[in-house]
Amino acid sequence: MHFFSDNATPICPQVMAAIAGADHADHGYDGDAWSARLDGAFSDLFETPVKAQWIATGTAANSIALACLCPPYGGVICHEEAHIVVDECGAPGFYTHGASLMALPGVGAKLLPDIVKARLKAIRPDVHQVPARAISITNATEYGMVYTPDEVAALGEIAKVHGLGFHMDGARFANAVAHLGCAPADVTWRAGINILSFGCVKNGGMVGEALLFFGPEREARAAEAARWRKRAGHLFSKGRYLAAQILAMVEDGLWLDNARAANGAAQALADAAAGRLMHPVEANELFVWLTPAEAATLRAQGFDFYDWGEGAARLVTNWSQDAQSVAPLAAAIRALGHHDA
């Protein structure tokens, strides 16, 4: 049983069915009937008018979002362990034409308002220094922790006061919302988010995330994003197959069902790994202390996962699992006994 990554998992059946269901002749690019339904589907889900575009990957979604919010000479406040900083090979620099990532520390890959304020205060308002123009956060974070609506709103308030755009990387947004039990709106636009990268692929999709624009500038930003999408070679010839996957996710609640399953599996493992957890487990990722010998013991039983530096491991659960299906690993972790750091 693998716990490498939610990317390693097959597509969920409803998404596969949606792809087959879109296999008809229609107009190319995003001129088809499926793409036309995206705005409505997300407006319903978020209880506000939304402009929505399919986009191939989270990296592209994040980068286009930042390009809409930050000029080339500007900076994006973000966490130093954010995906946009460490795992996108500089994609935000490519799309923004060289904007700076202003990377800040914080436990569990979460930005703290006080640290953000201090960073903003340190910027001289002259042409020599890069002005901050946006804040980007990831929810759930890269360490599997979840920002609450209040936490997002506190950052949103800073963004508002300083005239900054506010972006959320929601590669695991479903897991965050499943954990919070709140309305999607509460942790996004109601808390000040302008653009959300709404992840589908890690949650059971094949290819295609949604880029969502909220608020009064949504039309203008979406129009600009449409240019970036084309210009970056992301306007697929047969976009209906992406749109159909995304609609399958959001129109009947599949996105939350899948996330709840993955979160449940993670909680089951977290219970078993109490005392070994590097971070609280709030979504579908676990970072656990594990000696090389312990890791070997688990692998010998057929459980696979990535090492996380020395003496630790990352385990990711996914939509196809639940508390019951991961019980064998939970038992194997318990059998390791007490962890001596």
Next chain:
Amino acid sequence: MHFFSDNATPICPQVMAAIAGADHADHGYDGDAWSARLDGAFSDLFETPVKAQWIATGTAANSIALACLCPPYGGVICHEEAHIVVDECGAPGFYTHGASLMALPGVGAKLLPDIVKARLKAIRPDVHQVPARAISITNATEYGMVYTPDEVAALGEIAKVHGLGFHMDGARFANAVAHLGCAPADVTWRAGINILSFGCVKNGGMVGEALLFFGPEREARAAEAARWRKRAGHLFSKGRYLAAQILAMVEDGLWLDNARAANGAAQALADAAAGRLMHPVEANELFVWLTPAEAATLRAQGFDFYDWGEGAARLVTNWSQDAQSVAPLAAAIRALGHHDA
């Protein structure tokens, strides 16, 4: 029956089966078993060692190819009606960081060696002028014409003499090879091509083209292209679904079968439209003179297609058609009678 675009057509059944067949757990990105087979599959097809990468769209494939061949201060010799000039919203400028497209005229969207030579001769070798660094051609061209191996080789010789990279946009490469009846190698690397955008989507795929690198610099260029692919957000999380489509195309000759079907359909229509053709029909596109009244007559019979300026139309056939299936349109065109320009 629609003749809008090969993009409007459903996926061919073998490709859909390949997607289903790839629906297993495997490593993310391009670390999977399907992606690993690409180099071999294309090396067999092209009778030479090839480095191959899946890439979402033709626009991305073309742009990454050009970024590998041309520095930001360089220029790309191309046709003024090339897709990279007129239909990619400046994508090559984005990926090359501002390189110039040196657009030249030529009948049927084909570059002529003499015109290329004259353009090269006119460039002063100082720092004030943009130096040419690459040539890019499209085969089959944007007007459905096909470069022969000798024609490609004549341009390849110029590229060699002037130290230029040589790229082929093969969005309809299959249609070109099907028309020529030559080995794929003859019209590519044997004629001097360094990088080929090998199209699949117009030919029955869902998403995913192949970017192919030939010759002694293939390893270095592919390594650089891998960086661009990631940096542009084109490294899909679940690349196996793209690789599987491409393999389904090329491992058993499907790519040529599909192209032959589309070309056959186009020839049947071309025969019917003799006297109305703006360009010889060599692949799967027809550009025909058609008065508004004639167009209306055809549309009234259920045939749909795009206008091409005033008094003309573009018709594109696809893998799901053949001479027999398009016979109704052929008959309808014949019934229009003689065309008075």
Next chain:
Amino acid sequence: MHFFSDNATPICPQVMAAIAGADHADHGYDGDAWSARLDGAFSDLFETPVKAQWIATGTAANSIALACLCPPYGGVICHEEAHIVVDECGAPGFYTHGASLMALPGVGAKLLPDIVKARLKAIRPDVHQVPARAISITNATEYGMVYTPDEVAALGEIAKVHGLGFHMDGARFANAVAHLGCAPADVTWRAGINILSFGCVKNGGMVGEALLFFGPEREARAAEAARWRKRAGHLFSKGRYLAAQILAMVEDGLWLDNARAANGAAQALADAAAGRLMHPVEANELFVWLTPAEAATLRAQGFDFYDWGEGAARLVTNWSQDAQSVAPLAAAIRALGHHDA
């Protein structure tokens, strides 16, 4: 006596005196007393509120102007022989992050309204095609011809109707105004120009052109240009030496005096070269038919200039000359007799 280029000429004495006059301690960058006078000096000269910035070169001035007017996915309508197209090594592509130069033909390097309109009409308003966002013209043109206020206004009207920015490369703006005898305002903002690259170096300066912003968006655009200037390494540490040069040019009419001298010299040569002129001589450049033997004859007498392709030459006069001082060359040209093309 050299006629290579106005760049080859020494600095005029008043500019050298201004440099010496600025040789005092003051704040760095553009925080000095000289830089602070630029807005006022140009507002007076142009009879309207102007935002003015010194900038090292015409290439930088043009590129920053275009970056203020055109997004990366946009296009700039210009002449195919414009300096920005042929002599800036792709600088506009660098500063605009890949915008397209939409190069059009036209006699004497002048854009014609009908050709511009036709080009604009041919652009489909979808995301696949690059939208025009600016027009750029050069006055005096690269062939020494001058747009009249009416001619500029005709293009300005097109810009207004299509929502395009309108830029003038005025590397030889002084020569144009000296020829026209109009107010500087008449041929710029009153005719729709938003940004003017106001040349000084060819007209007797050492280093430093002025970038001028007109109209209601001047503050916002100048603020953005200030970012580009810094970001491109063009915010000199000791800007007062540039500002002083520019002020010396414009505060007492030196710019026009110098241009009149150069134009007068050119006219004297044009009279002598009647029958040999490739273009009407309206500023300080002559393009003359000259056989290799004739060129050799002139060079043997100590006159130097650049060849202009085969059988032709370019002669440029400058601020340090006038009709009288170039009389020897005029006589030598006359002595060549009738030109047989």
Next chain:
Amino acid sequence: MHFFSDNATPICPQVMAAIAGADHADHGYDGDAWSARLDGAFSDLFETPVKAQWIATGTAANSIALACLCPPYGGVICHEEAHIVVDECGAPGFYTHGASLMALPGVGAKLLPDIVKARLKAIRPDVHQVPARAISITNATEYGMVYTPDEVAALGEIAKVHGLGFHMDGARFANAVAHLGCAPADVTWRAGINILSFGCVKNGGMVGEALLFFGPEREARAAEAARWRKRAGHLFSKGRYLAAQILAMVEDGLWLDNARAANGAAQALADAAAGRLMHPVEANELFVWLTPAEAATLRAQGFDFYDWGEGAARLVTNWSQDAQSVAPLAAAIRALGHHDA
């Protein structure tokens, strides 16, 4: 007496004389006799073949250097308080097309080998992470400290082992060498430096720094830099006036004389400010603890300088000063008595 910045100081007389001495007709751009002497002058000074180019500003010099060493998807190891990070409005991101600045901590703005090694070790060698491609240091540093030849060589060894380019920002290189008393070669190419931004403006010049290329790749990199210089609008029309200034600096030792004067002045102030120094004074900058009341006392006596956060100030000496001329400020600082932090 001002201690704002070495930028605030007038030009030194020898440089002004050199400008006047270059005021002759010659070829434009860098085709003149002065520019032609740069390679030789710097090859002599550095005891090795050097390719040298004038360039307007330190920001441009640094950025072009980094663009020659680092691809868009790469990273530059540097100090978190380096000029390229905090005072260039993202210029390196502009010139490198989005490369990442990998900013590291270190006392006195100096990079420490162990911190650099740890950073390099943390980068995974896959396409998801930005690979380091260059190291950039500033000598003297932004806090007026000086890297010794051994310290530079230790970083140079890391660069060599990891295949990284190695750049030195030498805005105050003269002050560093004057402090060290070593050969310029010892602290540059002999210690592994590939490209040096050799500062002149802060040291008495008007406009123009030198960008120096060392080692076997110097020709290729200088050729590429020449393209960037043009493309960025930095190829001045009348380059001889820049070249003449630089030659005046280096051909007769003026650069060191000026730096020794400034350093001497700084030492005199440092002696007076013992107990107040935030950093050792090794070049021409002092960072001193100074209460608002103390600062006011000094300003009331006519000494001007910038605050440096709360309770501190930065004082910069320059070529026109020496120990004797700054004695009044030294006395005034001594008169402040003991500093209570």
